Amino acid sequence: MTSPNLPKLVLCEFDATTIPGLESYSPFCMKAHRALKYLGLPYERRHGLPGTFKKYYSTGQVPVLLIGDSEAVGDSTDILARLQTLTGRTFHGTNDPKLAAEALLWEELADTSLAGFLIASRWADDRNWTRFRNNAFSGLPTLMRGVIMEVVRKRMVRVLVARDVWRAGPEACWRRFQALLDSLEANTPEEGFWLGAFSTADIALFSQLYSLRNEITPWQRDQIIARPRLTRYLDRVDAATRGMGSAGASHSSAA
Ligand SMILES: N[C@@H](CCC(=O)N[C@@H](CS)C(=O)NCC(=O)O)C(=O)O
8 A cells, every 4th residue: 555654756857748648648657657657656757958957967868857856866777776765565476586586687678679669760760760750759840850850860871870779770779679578478468477576677568569569660560569479468567557446446445
């Protein structure tokens, strides 16, 4: 049960999306949203452009979680860890160090490898770029959206090349994406969550894969839909983390 003594929580992020169920275009903000909802913690949202929240967290990235008047936590992995100490419970409901360690490994895979494919699907993939730009940056004046975003796109593609996501080009990138989805599909549990008990692995894997499973990136969405166990698993995590009345809300009150 959420303690009435918990401090006020404010999640700093970019603009919200218009896609149902997708709280943010940032998969890392999605992690924070779904973790807060799973735990049944009330929170406020504060939106800003890139760099707005540098005063709270030196990288200038989102998400940043403000806790009460004096604490700011940046980085989604640190936010999830802090939420566990704040509420005095782990997401997986035990103090098993091996489970916590394994959850962190999957969280890292999601935040690095899957995140690379998500960024590539939006910024580098010619099939999706215009649609992504027009949706995610709809608040920008048309001229700025057209010209400045092309400059930002070039920078993002350079980052993807440096990370070896896009270095060998689109065919190699999407072949590796399919191979990774096949490996995930082969490892997806038929029931329950990734490691049996719900854990940070679920929040992290879900946030990247769910961000790919929508109309902004239709080819990547269809690749996920073509893996039925993975698809059913994502639906289970969605149900557990989407908020009021979700399975997560009842898990948190049972903890
Ligand atoms: N490791 C960070 C990554 C956060 C991140 O990459 N945030 C992106 C949005 S998805 C961002 O703020 N980009 C703006 C920038 O890098 O200046 C986390 O887990 O929170």
